Amino acid sequence: MAQVVIVGAGPAGAALALLLVRRGIAVTLVEVTKDFHRVFRGEGLMPSGLDALQQMGLSEVLEQIPHRPLDAWEFIVGDTQLFRVEEPMGSSQPCTLVSQPPLLEALIAEAQPYEGFEFVQGVAVKDLVWSCDGQRPALGSDRIIGVKLANGREIAADLVIGTDGRNSIIRQRAGLELVKQPQDIGVLWFKLAAHPRFVEDNVFCTILKGDSGFSVFHGAEAGKLHLAWVLFAEDKTDRKQANWAEVFAASSPDWLAEHFRNSADTIEPPIRLSVVVGRCPSWHKPGVLLLGDAAHPMSPVRAQGINLALRDVIVAANYLVPVLMAGASPELIDQALGQIQAEREPEIIRAQQLQQREAGQGDKLRKNRLARALIMRLAPLFRRSLRQVWVKRQHDLREGVTSVRLVV
Numbered sequence: 001m002a003q004v005v006i007v008g009a010g011p012a013g014a015a016l017a018l019l020l021v022r023r024g025i026a027v028t029l030v031e032v033t034k035d036f037h038r039v040f041r042g043e044g045l046m047p048s049g050l051d052a053l054q055q056m057g058l059s060e061v062l063e064q065i066p067h068r069p070l071d072a073w074e075f076i077v078g079d080t081q082l083f084r085v086e087e088p089m090g091s092s093q094p095c096t097l098v099s100q101p102p103l104l105e106a107l108i109a110e111a112q113p114y115e116g117f118e119f120v121q122g123v124a125v126k127d128l129v130w131s132c133d134g135q136r137p138a139l140g141s142d143r144i145i146g147v148k149l150a151n152g153r154e155i156a157a158d159l160v161i162g163t164d165g166r167n168s169i170i171r172q173r174a175g176l177e178l179v180k181q182p183q184d185i186g187v188l189w190f191k192l193a194a195h196p197r198f199v200e201d202n203v204f205c206t207i208l209k210g211d212s213g214f215s216v217f218h219g220a221e222a223g224k225l226h227l228a229w230v231l232f233a234e235d236k237t238d239r240k241q242a243n244w245a246e247v248f249a250a251s252s253p254d255w256l257a258e259h260f261r262n263s264a265d266t267i268e269p270p271i272r273l274s275v276v277v278g279r280c281p282s283w284h285k286p287g288v289l290l291l292g293d294a295a296h297p298m299s300p301v302r303a304q305g306i307n308l309a310l311r312d313v314i315v316a317a318n319y320l321v322p323v324l325m326a327g328a329s330p331e332l333i334d335q336a337l338g339q340i341q342a343e344r345e346p347e348i349i350r351a352q353q354l355q356q357r358e359a360g361q362g363d364k365l366r367k368n369r370l371a372r373a374l375i376m377r378l379a380p381l382f383r384r385s386l387r388q389v390w391v392k393r394q395h396d397l398r399e400g401v402t403s404v405r406l407v408v
Contacts, residue, residue: 001026001116002324005147005157007125008164009036011100012292012309014107015056016161017117019317023408025324026116028155029108030147032164034122036101043220044303045098047091048400052310055406061110065102066220069094074205075390077365079253080376083387084203090391091398095303097202099220124150128160128173128288143330144174144287158324159333160288161316163309166276168294174285178297180278181352185359186231187273187300190244193266194218194225195259209251211366216256228300229270232366244270275299277355279348284337287330291316295341296348301355302397308351311404316340321408347401354397 002025006013009031017029045053053062071094075082087094111117129146146156162170171178198218206215211232219226227248245264249257260267276297283295292309319336322328365371379386 002158002327003028003156004159004161004320004324005030005155006161006163007147007170008162008168008292008294009104009108009119009121010163010165010292010309011103011107011306012313013161013163014104014111015053015058015310016163016291016313016316018107018111019056019313019406020321020324021111021114021117023321023325024116025321027111028118028120028157029111030120030123030125030149030155032122032124036104042300042303042306043097043100043226044306045096046303046307046398047088047093047095048398048404049307049310050093050096052307052314052404055314056310058107058110061106062096062098062103065106066099066222067096068202068218068220069096070204070217071202072204074203076205076207076209076253077372077379078209078376080379082375082379083383083390085387085391089394089398095204095398097217097220100306120149123153125164125169125173126150128170129154129156131287142286143334144285157287158330159320162288162290162294163292164294166274166293166297168290170288171280171290171294174288174290176280176282176285176288176290178278178280180276181356183275183277183299186275188229188231188270189273190227190229190270191219191221191224191268192227192260193263194223195256195263197255198225199223206362207251207253207256208362208366208372212247212251213362213366214248214251231272273300277352279345279352283341284334286334289316289337289340291340296352298352299355299359301358302394304351304355304397307400308348311347311400312340312344314404314406315343318407319343343402350396350401354393358393358397 005028006017007030009029017027020027070087072086074084125147127148128144130142131145132142148154162168202218204217214229216227244267245260248260277299279296283290291312298305319340323332323336
């Protein structure tokens with residue numbers, strides 16, 4: 001039986017482990033955290049991500065965990081509503097917010113009964129094992145044949161897969177380069193009590209006022225608003241001392257400003273998200289493959305990370321299952337790794353370009369006071385055309401750029 005070690009039990013790692021063990025391939029899934037309840041985990045499943053889960057046979061799993069479909073997208077500049085777009089925007093299903101911890105727990109519970117599945121939690125991967133007497137090769141000609149855990153255990157593998165995120169230890173230990181794109185923004189992520197309007201009508205609302213911008217929506221967790229406050233390079237806000245209720249209120253319409261002030265004691269301390277965007281020129285070396293954010297960390301714009309990672313999983317399974325089930329040679333396994341990258345890379349490149357375009361549109365508006373004033377004054381005249389242009393721009397970020405179908 002082929003042996004695969006997957007490092008990182010996020011959506012990509014857990015879903016791929018399940019696909020492989022269902023097909024008789026032994027998998028050891030290693031996760032450094034002791035539980036999945038981090039303060040922030042991406043929740044947005046676009047139609048492309050929902051389709052990926054459906055193809056994996058996981059729609060019923062999704063139905064059994066906390067989730068909330070989005071009802072609409074709304075954009076406000078100053079105190080003026082530019083436009084509102086109702087979901088599902090021509091898609092077969094609406095963008096849906098899903099709580100990641102129960103999703104990951106459900107995926108692993110699905111995998112647990114299969115022979116050959118092992119879940120190692122709360123232990124870090126310390127290093128990779130190389131075929132050249134366990135030492136990292138000077139010329140890169142030898143193969144990775146397993147992992148070393150921090151507790152001293154070594155796990156042999158026909159293939160090691162890194163799904164361990166933007167700070168991937170597998171990427172670092174394998175010596176795979178990440179080429180980062182320049183970023184001049186950061187994001188502070190808040191949670192607070194939900195306003196009844198968001199409970200009844202779950203709108204993803206983006207607000208730009210002056211040189212401040214943020215998005216707010218009701219997450220999958222009952223009674224909780226999520227708020228993403230954008231930090232620009234010139235932002236001088238002291239985030240440790242700021243009165244956030246007043247900061248939010250100053251940039252909000254009256255009804256929302258009142259809610260922020262009334263709910264000030266429910267605003268949880270912010271988490272600063274590291275915005276890292278880039279791609280690895282190579283996602284693989286002999287015996288190792290990177291997927292998801294480990295290979296191509298995404299911007300938070302339109303929640304692409306989880307959706308693209310799930311699509312990575314489908315393509316990886318299509319290539320890996322036949323060679324691993326057949327007990328193929330290391331050379332054939334490594335050949336499959338290059339095929340996976342070749343199929344997935346065009347969509348990743350295009351998605352990052354589209355994310356950059358979306359962010360650039362907002363930044364131009366933020367920096368141009370005259371443009372903001374004109375848009376607010378002329379919004380009633382151009383609302384319909386603005387809405388149509390925006391909807392057209394979203395198609396590939398919602399549906400995916402390429403066709404991805406599970407065939408194994």
